[in-house]
Amino acid sequence: MKKLSKKAKIIVIILASFILLLITLSYLFTNIKLNGNKYIEIEYGTKYKEKGATAKFLAFPLSVKVKGEINTSKLGNQQIIYEAKNKLGITKKVRRTIKVVDTEAPVITLSGNKKFNVYLGEKYIDPGYKMIDNVDGDISRQVKIKHNINNKKIGTYEVTYTGLDSSKNKVTVKRIVNVVKNVLSYKDEYDDIDNTARTWWSGNEKNNTRPSKKTATTIEDLKKYNAYYIGPDEKTIYLTFDEGRNDTYVKEIAEILNKYDVKATFFFCMKYMKYNPEVVKYLEETGHSIGNHTANHEFMYNYANRENFKTFLSEIEEVEKTYKEITGKKIDKIYREPSGNWSYRDLQIIKDLGYKTFFWSADYLDFEEDVSKDYALSSYMQRYHNGAIFLIHPKNKGNYEAMEDFIKNMKALGYEFGLVEDINY
Numbered sequence: 001m002k003k004l005s006k007k008a009k010i011i012v013i014i015l016a017s018f019i020l021l022l023i024t025l026s027y028l029f030t031n032i033k034l035n036g037n038k039y040i041e042i043e044y045g046t047k048y049k050e051k052g053a054t055a056k057f058l059a060f061p062l063s064v065k066v067k068g069e070i071n072t073s074k075l076g077n078q079q080i081i082y083e084a085k086n087k088l089g090i091t092k093k094v095r096r097t098i099k100v101v102d103t104e105a106p107v108i109t110l111s112g113n114k115k116f117n118v119y120l121g122e123k124y125i126d127p128g129y130k131m132i133d134n135v136d137g138d139i140s141r142q143v144k145i146k147h148n149i150n151n152k153k154i155g156t157y158e159v160t161y162t163g164l165d166s167s168k169n170k171v172t173v174k175r176i177v178n179v180v181k182n183v184l185s186y187k188d189e190y191d192d193i194d195n196t197a198r199t200w201w202s203g204n205e206k207n208n209t210r211p212s213k214k215t216a217t218t219i220e221d222l223k224k225y226n227a228y229y230i231g232p233d234e235k236t237i238y239l240t241f242d243e244g245r246n247d248t249y250v251k252e253i254a255e256i257l258n259k260y261d262v263k264a265t266f267f268f269c270m271k272y273m274k275y276n277p278e279v280v281k282y283l284e285e286t287g288h289s290i291g292n293h294t295a296n297h298e299f300m301y302n303y304a305n306r307e308n309f310k311t312f313l314s315e316i317e318e319v320e321k322t323y324k325e326i327t328g329k330k331i332d333k334i335y336r337e338p339s340g341n342w343s344y345r346d347l348q349i350i351k352d353l354g355y356k357t358f359f360w361s362a363d364y365l366d367f368e369e370d371v372s373k374d375y376a377l378s379s380y381m382q383r384y385h386n387g388a389i390f391l392i393h394p395k396n397k398g399n400y401e402a403m404e405d406f407i408k409n410m411k412a413l414g415y416e417f418g419l420v421e422d423i424n425y
Contacts (some may be wrong), residue, residue, distance in 0.1 A: 030057045030086045032064065032094040044102040044135055048072055053094065055084035062086060070098050075135070075167070102167040106133035108143060109287075110161070113421050114175055116333050117354030119182040124149045126159070127329055129173075133165040147177070154179050180354060186309040187352075193345040197301050200340030200359045202229055206382040211361055222359075225347035228423050229359035231387030236418045237410055238389045239264035240360065242293065242336065243272045249400035251279050256403045258286050262417040265358075267293040267336040270322045277326045284327050289419045291334035292319045292355065300350075301343035312346075316353055334358060334421050358420045360391035371398035380406045389420060 036051035048070040055062040062084040070078050080096045112127030124147070131140045147159040159175040203211035210230065222228060231238055239257075241250065241264060250266065257264055266283055268290055273280050283290055294300065295318040303312035316335075323331040335355040337346075342357075350357055364379035376398040380390070392399050410417070 030084060030090065030092045031055065032082055032084050032092060034082065034094060034096055039097050041099045041101050042072060044075060044100055045072055048098065053082045057086035060087065072100050075100050075102060102135045102165065103169060104134050105169040105171040106131050106139060106163055106165045108161050108163055108171050108173040110173060110175055112330065113332050117178045117180045118151060120151065120154060120179060122151055124151060124177065125330070129161055131163045135167065136165050139163065139165060149177055149179065151179055154181060186306045190345055190349065193348050195301055195304055195343045195345040198342055200337065200342060202359065202361045204362055204383060208385050210385045210387065225344065225357065226351045226355070227347050227357035227359065230361040230389055231418070231423045232425055233386045235386055235415045237384060237415050238418050238420045239392065240358065240389060240420060241266045241392050241394045243268050243394065248394040249397060250394045251282065253394050253400050253403055254283055254286065254288065260407045262407055263287050263419050265289040265291055265334065265420050267291045269293045269297050270295040270318050273322045273326060280323070280326050284329070289332045289334065289421055290323065291332055291336060292316060293336055294338055295319050297338040299338060299341045300346040301341070304343060304346040304349055312349060332421055356421065358389060360389045362388040363391035366393050366396050366399060371396040373398050373401035377402035377405055381409065384410065
């Protein structure tokens with residue numbers, strides 16, 4: 001093979017250098033400009049919206065190819081690559097880094113009441129909790145609990161629940177525990193409190209406004225006894241169910257509530273719980289609240305005196321005992337007077353036992369068994385209002401059949417659903 005002359009070699013070197021220079025200049029004069037920042041943080045689970053880029057070779061616009069996908073269900077850095085090819089066939093690439101981050105703290109949900117009483121000398125047993133994180137799922141085991149409850153000293157104490165997720169997001173929730181003296185004997189001052197038998201009525205109207213007529217008593221008067229009949233003037237509905245008798249649609253209603261993530265309150269007597277322990281467990285496990293409706297559906301003002309005080313206590317304590325036997329937990333300290341029959345004296349005794357009493361602001365005559373779905377739904381829709389506490393009897397099939405439509409209607413109107421135990425004003 002004939003060797004190149006010195007002159008030829010110089011020409012080859014010059015040509016190669018020129019081509020290299022041309023390629024370099026071509027690359028340098030190809031510009032890709034990202035729309036938005038080169039480094040972006042995006043929250044876990046949200047949708048990534050591609051911002052795109054523009055490219056030019058000198059003054060000539062170029063098309064840009066975008067490569068890569070962002071998976072926002074995966075934490076960490078990910079990249080999108082932008083490519084543009086100029087007129088000389090030279091490709092230039094620019095990268096954008098997308099960091100998927102988790103800044104959302106986990107949620108701690110407390111079982112039972114956020115405020116409750118422990119009797120003097122009684123051991124504090126935590127009612128339980130759950131911590132759920134949007135990334136890590138159920139991380140309840142990582143919750144740390146601190147408290148300084150002294151069950152030998154009357155006072156108000158805090159229980160603090162703290163948790164961290166894998167991204168070090170922190171959540172803190174508190175529960176208030178009052179150590180109180182147990183009402184074991186009748187107090188002389190009870191004799192000074194009116195024990196006149198009364199029946200609850202709310203001035204329930206059909207125009208979706210909060211009761212404006214005079215009720216059985218006032219909000220302010222009831223507050224003295226930790227008693228309520230309506231929630232705050234906000235778009236929240238409180239569903240409450242009084243058992244009625246053993247053959248009810250409680251389980252079926254609860255399944256509808258769970259389908260729409262609605263929590264409600266069920267007031268039970270002792271016999272219902274004894275005959276339906278699996279229903280009680282199901283309600284407790286799915287986050288509903290169970291309240292005390294007395295052991296035998298008695299009118300408690302009859303026993304709000306010195307002679308019958310042991311019976312009064314037994315009506316409350318037997319329900320507590322039965323609930324604990326079934327669930328292993330304490331019943332929520334919420335109470336409803338059987339048939340809405342009450343006296344100021346029995347409300348005071350119930351308060352001293354650590355309970356909050358709940359009447360209602362919305363109800364209709366649903367005692368008959370032939371209530372239809374249409375009639376039930378129409379009755380609900382005529383009576384809902386801000387802060388409404390609904391009294392519903394689950395023995396009627398119509399109430400059960402109307403429940404799903406009522407929930408959907410309320411949510412469409414912007415209403416939320418709450419537990420009466422959280423009412424505190």
